[in-house]
Amino acid sequence: MADTPVIPRSAGTILLLTAAVFLIIGVQAIAYIITIIAVSLILAMIIYPATKALRSRGFPEIAAVGAVAVIASLVVLLICYLVFFSFENLVSALPLYQQELTIRLSEILTLLARYGIDTGSFSPSSINLQGFAGFLSSSAISIADLLLYLFFIAVTTIFTLIEAPRMPERIQRVTNRPETVEGFSRMSRFLIDFVIVRTEANLVHGFLFGTFLWVMGVHAAVLWGVLTFLLSYIPYIGLIVAALPAIFFAWLQFGLWGAIAVIAAVAVLNALVENPIFAHFASRRFDIPALVVILSVIFWGWALGVAGMIFAVPLTLIVLMIIQFSDDWAWVNTILGVDHLFTGEQTPPAERGRPKLHR
Numbered sequence: 110m111a112d113t114p115v116i117p118r119s120a121g122t123i124l125l126l127t128a129a130v131f132l133i134i135g136v137q138a139i140a141y142i143i144t145i146i147a148v149s150l151i152l153a154m155i156i157y158p159a160t161k162a163l164r165s166r167g168f169p170e171i172a173a174v175g176a177v178a179v180i181a182s183l184v185v186l187l188i189c190y191l192v193f194f195s196f197e198n199l200v201s202a203l204p205l206y207q208q209e210l211t212i213r214l215s216e217i218l219t220l221l222a223r224y225g226i227d228t229g230s231f232s233p234s235s236i237n238l239q240g241f242a243g244f245l246s247s248s249a250i251s252i253a254d255l256l257l258y259l260f261f262i263a264v265t266t267i268f269t270l271i272e273a274p275r276m277p278e279r280i281q282r283v284t285n286r287p288e289t290v291e292g293f294s295r296m297s298r299f300l301i302d303f304v305i306v307r308t309e310a311n312l313v314h315g316f317l318f319g320t321f322l323w324v325m326g327v328h329a330a331v332l333w334g335v336l337t338f339l340l341s342y343i344p345y346i347g348l349i350v351a352a353l354p355a356i357f358f359a360w361l362q363f364g365l366w367g368a369i370a371v372i373a374a375v376a377v378l379n380a381l382v383e384n385p386i387f388a389h390f391a392s393r394r395f396d397i398p399a400l401v402v403i404l405s406v407i408f409w410g411w412a413l414g415v416a417g418m419i420f421a422v423p424l425t426l427i428v429l430m431i432i433q434f435s436d437d438w439a440w441v442n443t444i445l446g447v448d449h450l451f452t453g454e455q456t457p458p459a460e461r462g463r464p465k466l467h468r
Contacts, residue, residue, distance in 0.1 A: 149265035195332030209361040311341040
């Protein structure tokens with residue numbers, strides 16, 4: 110009987126890389142479905158501790174999942190209502206904002222002319238907010254599509270919560286390696302911990318920033334607070350992007366000093382809210398190279414759009430978990446410098462000075 114042909118390791122690696130390329134292309138092609146699954150999985154991580162607490166108090170599994178799912182759905186719908194309501198008010202007041210913008214631009218042109226700087230044919234009326242708002246409205250998802258999208262996410266999240274308690278047992282049946290089960294359990298706790306703490310920090314950040322803008326009297330303060338809550342999931346750049354509209358409208362209303370006040374508030378809130386998060390994860394050595402984080406944001410943003418950028422880090426951690434449990438691909442995590450998350454080892458001394466994942 111002839112021996113079974115064995116594929117050389119190098120050839121097997123090439124085949125795996127080819128399969129990975131086609132998988133990436135497939136993810137981008139079915140981004141709508143992948144986004145629903147990814148968002149549902151992350152939402153399930155956020156609310157799973159609540160369902161577990163209810164079950165420990167004697168609630169039946171279906172009742173615990175149902176109660177938490179209803180509350181979570183109401184919170185999501187409230188956020189959507191606040192966004193749509195604030196955006197509608199913003200659009201309806203565009204003529205007022207256009208007048209304020211004309212005044213501010215005139216002040217800038219006067220200042221430039223005083224110093225002999227020629228602005229050519231540029232005039233304050235060159236920038237039209239109505240056209241920009243029309244572009245945003247045409248690009249935004251319709252209410253019907255949003256409700257259908259949220260319905261699919263809610264259903265998937267509910268069934269994920271129902272299946273979650275059974276997953277450890279199923280993983281044990283798949284693998285006979287105790288270290289694999291232990292690594293999966295450790296990384297799952299890290300991932301859930303990250304998502305929950307990040308959500309709590311974003312909630313505090315968005316609430317405080319929105320409240321500050323409301324007290325200051327900035328237009329659409331609620332909308333900018335909600336935007337801060339959502340975009341703060343994006344590492345490094347999310348908070349900056351969320352603050353730009355608030356800075357712009359503070360400048361429209363109050364001039365340069367209004368914009369400076371908002372920038373100062375962003376800096377103070379970042380120091381107050383983010384430093385405890387940094388200390389929390391630094392104590393657990395939950396550090397990921399900044400390059401990996403940035404590449405994650407770029408890749409998931411390309412594949413899944415804004416939702417991919419928001420949930421880039423959790424999605425990347427899920428992929429790294431899958432890679433770690435493959436004998437052919439575990440070396441990738443070593444190259445990326447994240448293998449210690451699965452082994453429980455301390456970060457190598459040479460890497461302790463690198464940036465921690467706190468944004």
